[in-house]
Amino acid sequence: MSGEHKGGLEDVVVSTSDICLIDGNEGRLVYRGYDVDELVEHSSFEEVVYLLWHGGLPTRKELVAHTRALASTANRRLPPKLLAILRALPRKTTPMEVLRTGVSALSAFDPDAADNSRDATLRKSIRLTAQLPTLVAAWERIRRGKTPVAPDPRLGLAANFLAMMRGARPSPLAVKTFDVGLILHADHEFNASTFAARVTAATLSDVHSAITSAIGALKGPLHGGANEQVMRMVERIKTPVRAEAWIRKALADKARVMGFGHRVYRVEDPRARHLRRLATELGRQTGDTSAVEILDIVARLVSADKHIYPNVDLYSGAAYASMGIPTDAFTPIFAISRVAGWTAHVMEQHANNRLIRPRSEYTGSTHLAYVPLDRR
Ligand code: COA
Numbered sequence: 001m002s003g004e005h006k007g008g009l010e011d012v013v014v015s016t017s018d019i020c021l022i023d024g025n026e027g028r029l030v031y032r033g034y035d036v037d038e039l040v041e042h043s044s045f046e047e048v049v050y051l052l053w054h055g056g057l058p059t060r061k062e063l064v065a066h067t068r069a070l071a072s073t074a075n076r077r078l079p080p081k082l083l084a085i086l087r088a089l090p091r092k093t094t095p096m097e098v099l100r101t102g103v104s105a106l107s108a109f110d111p112d113a114a115d116n117s118r119d120a121t122l123r124k125s126i127r128l129t130a131q132l133p134t135l136v137a138a139w140e141r142i143r144r145g146k147t148p149v150a151p152d153p154r155l156g157l158a159a160n161f162l163a164m165m166r167g168a169r170p171s172p173l174a175v176k177t178f179d180v181g182l183i184l185h186a187d188h189e190f191n192a193s194t195f196a197a198r199v200t201a202a203t204l205s206d207v208h209s210a211i212t213s214a215i216g217a218l219k220g221p222l223h224g225g226a227n228e229q230v231m232r233m234v235e236r237i238k239t240p241v242r243a244e245a246w247i248r249k250a251l252a253d254k255a256r257v258m259g260f261g262h263r264v265y266r267v268e269d270p271r272a273r274h275l276r277r278l279a280t281e282l283g284r285q286t287g288d289t290s291a292v293e294i295l296d297i298v299a300r301l302v303s304a305d306k307h308i309y310p311n312v313d314l315y316s317g318a319a320y321a322s323m324g325i326p327t328d329a330f331t332p333i334f335a336i337s338r339v340a341g342w343t344a345h346v347m348e349q350h351a352n353n354r355l356i357r358p359r360s361e362y363t364g365s366t367h368l369a370y371v372p373l374d375r376r
Pocket of ligand 1: 008223308312
């Protein structure tokens with residue numbers, strides 16, 4: 001790398017956008033002008049989806065119509081042939097692989113698949129946002145040898161997802177917590193998966209292709225996969241009394257501790273604060289606060305030692321685990337929410353498109369003489 005660029009496109013501004021602002025020094029996250037702290041307090045995930053797609057808060061009438069569209073069985077249900085594809089997959093297939101495959105396959109059943117107009121992309125975005133929870137929950141049931149639970153149009157997205165996953169009505173606190181988790185993950189500017197979506201959309205490819213790209217990028221442990229790794233760490237630590245020794249050894253070994261650090265935030269990620277509070281409340285309700293206690297000890301020691309702070313992935317897993325969600329479904333849940341932001345970015349990209357095609361600084365040889373095969 002030459003001295004001019006730091007690698008990883010750090011601090012490189014590739015485009016303007018009206019969707020999301022991250023103030024990494026103040027620890028603020030803003031969607032379309034509204035602070036997430038306000039949205040967490042007053043809004044629902046469905047309303048935030050409207051905000052991201054349309055650029056402003058809905059009227060009551062608009063919100064009712066939008067929520068109804070996201071909840072309708074026509075939009076939430078999976079085509080029976082897609083369920084047959086899921087059933088044909090090996091049971092060991094991870095939920096993230098299933099999501100990537102499922103979203104790609106859904107385009108084959110979508111009546112608007114080839115239409116990239118704003119109206120068609122909006123219809124497809126509604127369907128994708130409605131279908132992703134059904135897909136994740138259906139796989140959870142299928143891999144356990146159970147029948148998928150049909151979506152319930154009377155329930156909001158959070159309650160319906162939890163009901164489809166567990167086959168039982170979730171508690172109001174679980175629904176509220178899950179909904180806030182969805183709001184907090186809905187968008188995050190030009191993160192790796194969103195950028196992947198925009199790069200794909202910028203070739204004038206369709207929204208299903210863009211979301212499939214995004215899911216592939218989200219899967220990695222440096223991005224959405226971090227919340228699963230945090231929970232694996234909690235499982236290895238086992239009890240709060242073991243946490244200090246465990247993390248001191250990890251720090252001495254120069255290990256990368258998942259759930260900490262961020263390319264943009266220089267202070268604590270504002271999302272981590274909300275998720276910590278909710279994970280604590282849920283832990284109290286279920287009578288097991290040990291995961292949060294372990295994470296608090298880890299957070300104190302890592303922050304003091306490395307001056308890096310908790311990110312969104314540190315406490316989200318503890319909250320999901322309290323709801324009985326298996327660890328390998330945490331990243332798909334991230335996708336259930338982030339699809340709102342990804343699709344908003346695809347629409348913004350298409351509205352003012354230019355092919356995204358950067359350059360590399362070539363550092364290889366330039367004038368090698370070709371050596372015939374039998375003389376090498
Ligand atoms: N644990 C230990 N050290 C960390 C760290 C972590 N989680 N995150 C950053 N660091 C350290 C690096 O070792 C590096 O130190 P050095 O300069 O002494 O080598 C320095 O902080 C900068 O790290 P770098 O990897 O260059 O930062 P980045 O901007 O490329 O990476 C992340 C950002 C998010 C990929 C990185 O912080 C990370 O890997 N975090 C863990 C994964 C995670 O939680 N991802 C979810 C993000 S929301």
